[in-house]
Amino acid sequence: MTPRPSSVIWPVVHRERLALANDLEMLAPGHWETPSLCPGWSVHDVLAHLVDTAKTTRLGFVRRMFAAGFDFDRDNAVGLAGERCADPALTLAAFRGVLTRTSTPPAALPTRLVEAFVHGEDIRRPLGIRSDYPATHVATALEYQVRTSTKMGGGKELAAGFRLAASDTLFEHGSGDTVRGPTLSLLLAVSGRPLGVGELSGPGAGAFAKHTGS
Incomplete structure (x- = not known):
């Protein structure tokens, strides 16, 4: 990127x-x-x-x-x-x-x-407040997180072993079972935040949720 x-x-x-x-x-x-x-x-x-x-x-x-x-x-x-x-x-x-x-x-x-x-x-x-975030800029933040170690505040280790694919931008990262969802949801997950039910899908979603605690 x-x-x-x-x-x-x-x-x-x-x-x-x-x-x-x-x-x-x-x-x-x-x-x-x-x-x-x-x-x-x-x-x-x-x-x-x-x-x-x-x-x-x-x-x-x-x-x-x-x-x-x-x-x-x-x-x-x-x-x-x-x-x-x-x-x-x-x-x-x-x-x-x-x-x-x-x-x-x-x-x-x-x-x-x-x-x-x-x-x-x-x-x-x-x-319970909703906001619309600019997906392309959220993707920039996500790109940074997945390439930065958790020791430095990133989420590289949390993303490892999975193919992350955004459903609202062209963002893709990694290899392994696919985890698909909104760019914001992926960013929150690799930042160690919990997600709501159904935010992520794909064959790797369940394992990814356990791996990240989301």
């Missing part, structure tokens, strides 16, 4: 941030503590994490990782706590304040798409 330049990726990320902010604008107070698809994190927690990562610069990331003893989970917890306001409305306002930022940790730019799409669903799915 041809690499997407920053002039293509950032506008997509900015649109996805805005769409998520708009979806959460009228969220009832009691729904902010709904468990997200991220184990141990609420919907409010994930939003605070998105504020934090939107502010993170390359140099700032290095400094923070050093302070956290190079423990990604510890760094995430510190960043989340720093951006999670007592009032979720204030966290949402802070998120709106970073919608158009182009700061990024020292990682490949497609990770910004992975974050936007996967964390968007981490929040939306438990709340």
